[in-house]
Amino acid sequence: MQGLTSEHAACLWIPLFPLRCEEERRPDLVGRPTALLAPEDSRRIWQASPLARRQGVQPGLTVSQAIGLCPTLALLEPDPVFYDEQFARLLLRLEQVSPVIEPAELGRAYVGVDGLEGLYGSPLRQLEIIERAAEADERGARLGWARGKFAAWVAATRAKPGEPVIVTDEARATFLQAQPLAVLPLDADDHRRLQQLGLKSLGDFTALPEAAVTAQFGRSGRAAWRLAAGRVDEPVRGQIRPQPIVATLDFPSPVADGGMLAHTIGVLIEHALRDPRRTGWRVQAARVRAALEQGASWMIEVLLKDPAALRERILPPLVTRLEQTPPTGAVERLTVEFTAFARGTDELQLFARDAVAAARAGRHRALRAAAREIHQRLKRHMLYRVIEVQPWSRLPERRYALIAFEP
Amino acid sequence: MVAPARTPLRPDRLRALNLPSAVEVGLDTWGRPMWVRESADEEGAEGERGRDADERGVEEVLEEWRIDDEWWRTPIHRRYVEVVLEGGAHVVLFEDVMTGEWYMQQP
Numbered sequence: 001m002q003g004l005t006s007e008h009a010a011c012l013w014i015p016l017f018p019l020r021c022e023e024e025r026r027p028d029l030v031g032r033p034t035a036l037l038a039p040e041d042s043r044r045i046w047q048a049s050p051l052a053r054r055q056g057v058q059p060g061l062t063v064s065q066a067i068g069l070c071p072t073l074a075l076l077e078p079d080p081v082f083y084d085e086q087f088a089r090l091l092l093r094l095e096q097v098s099p100v101i102e103p104a105e106l107g108r109a110y111v112g113v114d115g116l117e118g119l120y121g122s123p124l125r126q127l128e129i130i131e132r133a134a135e136a137d138e139r140g141a142r143l144g145w146a147r148g149k150f151a152a153w154v155a156a157t158r159a160k161p162g163e164p165v166i167v168t169d170e171a172r173a174t175f176l177q178a179q180p181l182a183v184l185p186l187d188a189d190d191h192r193r194l195q196q197l198g199l200k201s202l203g204d205f206t207a208l209p210e211a212a213v214t215a216q217f218g219r220s221g222r223a224a225w226r227l228a229a230g231r232v233d234e235p236v237r238g239q240i241r242p243q244p245i246v247a248t249l250d251f252p253s254p255v256a257d258g259g260m261l262a263h264t265i266g267v268l269i270e271h272a273l274r275d276p277r278r279t280g281w282r283v284q285a286a287r288v289r290a291a292l293e294q295g296a297s298w299m300i301e302v303l304l305k306d307p308a309a310l311r312e313r314i315l316p317p318l319v320t321r322l323e324q325t326p327p328t329g330a331v332e333r334l335t336v337e338f339t340a341f342a343r344g345t346d347e348l349q350l351f352a353r354d355a356v357a358a359a360r361a362g363r364h365r366a367l368r369a370a371a372r373e374i375h376q377r378l379k380r381h382m383l384y385r386v387i388e389v390q391p392w393s394r395l396p397e398r399r400y401a402l403i404a405f406e407p
Numbered sequence: 408m409v410a411p412a413r414t415p416l417r418p419d420r421l422r423a424l425n426l427p428s429a430v431e432v433g434l435d436t437w438g439r440p441m442w443v444r445e446s447a448d449e450e451g452a453e454g455e456r457g458r459d460a461d462e463r464g465v466e467e468v469l470e471e472w473r474i475d476d477e478w479w480r481t482p483i484h485r486r487y488v489e490v491v492l493e494g495g496a497h498v499v500l501f502e503d504v505m506t507g508e509w510y511m512q513q514p
Contacts, residue, residue, distance in 0.1 A: 386424065394474050395483070396499060396512055402422040 004238040006100045006112025010123075010130055011144045011152035017107025018083045019047050020139045022076055033057065034074045035066055046078060085306060088342045090134055092284055095340075097126075097133045100238035102149070108156075110149050112236035127164045147172055148233035154183045173230050177203035184224045190217055202228040245338040247272040254293050254330030261290075261331060262319045268336035269311045269318075274377075278338070282307035283314055285340035288322070292329035300325060307342035309373050371405050427510035432500060440465045440488055440500055443511060464493040473504075489514060 014020055018036055023029050033052035038044045045066050048057040056069040066073055087106050094101050097120075100112025113126050120126045123145045131143060143164035144155025151172055155165040158179075167175045179202045181194050193216075199205050205213075206229040214222040226232040247268040255261060265288055272278070284307045290298040300321040308314050367383070374382045384402040391399050431444040444462040469489040476483045484504040491497050499514050 384422065387421075389421075394476070396514065397423060397425050397427060400424045402424050 004100045004112065005235040006098075006114040006238075007233060007235050008113045008145070008147050009149050009152035009236045010111040010113050010127055011146075011149070011156040012094070012109050012111065012130060012134055013142045013144075013153070013156040014107040014139045015142070016047050016049065017087065017139075018078065018080075019049055020107075021083050021086045022079075024139075025082075029074060029076075032074050033070050033072060034076060036076050036078050037063070039078045039080055042077070088284075088307065092340060092342065093133050093135065094130065097130050100236050102236045102238065104149075104153075108153075110152060110236045112238060113145065123166045124164070127166070131164075146175075148230075149236060150185075150227045150232075150234055151176060151230075154179050157183060176228060176230055177201065177206065181205060184228060186217070186220060186224050190221065190224075193217075243277070245272045245275045245278055246335060247275075247337075248333060248335040250333045251331060254332050256327075256330040258322060258326060261327070261334065262315075262322060264334050265318055265322070265336060266311055266315045268334065269314050272336055272338055273309060273311065273314075278309070278341070281341035282309045283338045283340075284342045285338070286314055286318060287337040287339050288318055289335040289337065290327050290331045291333040292327055292331060294329065296329055298327040298329075298331070301339075303340075310376050367405065425513050427501065427512040430500070430509050430511045432502075432509040439468055439471075440490060443490075443492060443498075443500065443509075445511070463496070465490045466493055467491040469497075 019034060022034070022036070031051075033049055033055060035048040035052050035057055036046045038046040043062055045057060045059050045061045045063070047059060048066075052066075052070055052073055055073075057066045057073060061069075063075065066075075083106055087103070091101055091103055091109060094109060094111055098111050098113065098116060100114075102110045102112075104110060111130055113123070116126050117123075120129050127143045127145055131141060134141065140161045142156045142159040142161065144152045144157070144159055144167070145164065146152040146155050146167035147169050151167055154176065155167050159165040181191060181199060181202065181204075184191070184194075184202070184205070186194075194205065199208075206225060208225075210222065210225050210229075213225045217224070223232075227234075249264055249268060251264075255264075269286075273283075283304065285301065285303045287299060287301045292298055300318065302317040302321060304314065304317065306313070371383050383405040385405045386400050387403050389398060389401045393399050428445070432440045433442040433444075435441050442462050442464045467490065469491065471486070471488050474483060474485045474487065482505070485501045486504055487499060487501045489497075489499050497514060498511050500509060500511050502509050
């Protein structure tokens with residue numbers, strides 16, 4: 001499905017998503033005050049657990065300040081690569097509910113719900129399905145349902161875990177008018193100015209003339225006013241994903257040998273990975289189908305724990321399934337199909353925003369993964385690092401050199 | 408720079424960085440660079456070489472120094488001039504005193 005939109009949205013919001021991810025992989029942290037260090041500045045706090053916040057630890061504090069407030073604080077190095085992967089898996093599970101999924105930020109995603117009433121029923125039932133699909137009930141997820149992303153997001157902020165907020169079309173205007181200004185997508189300065197004007201709710205805000213708001217706050221103020229007034233419905237826009245990629249081989253004579261089938265699957269995986277449509281995407285799910293002698297068929301499917309773009313990571317789980325449930329007859333035609341994708345390593349924490357934000361713990365992992373994929377696709381090193389050779393040399397060309405980056 | 412991966416360095420896998428490239432340099436009467444041409448051009452009438460699109464003027468001479476080194480190996484005798492070119496590029500020019508050829512590289 002490509003480019004689908006939905007007027008009505010369900011907003012799934014897991015506050016402190018990175019901290020929740022850490023608690024899931026380290027259960028010993030549950031019940032302790034914890035804080036994540038900022039990826040771009042390891043001397044400052046990025047996120048603090050509710051227990052830590054109760055003792056005064058806030059995002060932005062220095063480590064020494066935080067320890068002074070909470071001596072038992074557990075400080076964690078951030079792992080942005082791991083959080084991105086967890087979020088990508090969450091989005092994949094949401095796609096089982098609706099084809100229209102739009103991620104907003106780590107821990108927040110919108111689900112397009114137009115047309116789901118025929119499948120799942122009422123909005124409340126839809127939210128239950130979404131929560132179950134996302135396995136979000138133990139993560140403190142908040143759910144909101146409304147027309148438009150903004151209203152759905154505001155509804156989610158008003159919700160509590162296990163108590164979603166549903167805003168019908170008829171109640172939407174009244175609901176928004178009563179909300180505090182903090183929900184508006186404005187920067188801190190604009191929020192401060194609105195408070196100085198004595199405004200408290202979206203109703204107070206929309207009581208101002210739109211032209212006056214635009215004159216004072218510019219384009220962002222105008223956009224916020226229109227959202228608050230319900231003049232704009234932001235539909236959920238589904239991500240564009242590649243269609244399934246298929247590679248097929250017809251055997252000259254039917255094959256029953258497991259080793260030959262495994263080898264052929266590997267060859268077909270390599271062929272499918274080279275498909276230009278896969279550029280920028282990693283494989284999340286793969287399927288192997290076979291046409292057997294006398295018209296029978298056989299199929300196995302795997303959902304990869306970690307999306308991958310390397311044969312060495314996609315093949316083993318398929319071979320395991322092949323050994324567990326081998327075809328019942330000789331195979332005449334074998335097909336490998338990539339059926340689900342996740343964003344590729346070109347968006348992983350390597351360059352652009354992620355190079356800045358990547359933590360020390362996550363940066364090497366991202367570089368290693370990127371180097372492996374580049375070498376696999378291009379068959380030569382394309383990533384280099386600068387090393388010092390004779391930095392003291394008076395000859396500039398002898399000071400530094402490039403060496404292939406080997407993970 | 409990326410922190411070392413603790414894998415052993417292999418000198419055969421090193422690629423040079425900031426290698427000098429041959430250029431043509433026009434000098435004034437005091438021997439200071441006036442312009443730099445990076446690509447080969449054609450001679451004009453009567454053998455004169457005029458400025459063309461590949462040529463950039465030297466806006467400022469920042470520093471000059473000389474290196475005489477490695478007499479025990481391949482002797483190096485270079486006269487370096489650090490300049491700012493037309494357009495703002497900050498480069499280092501050097502003349503190989505032995506051959507009279509000029510080269511350009513990053514500082």
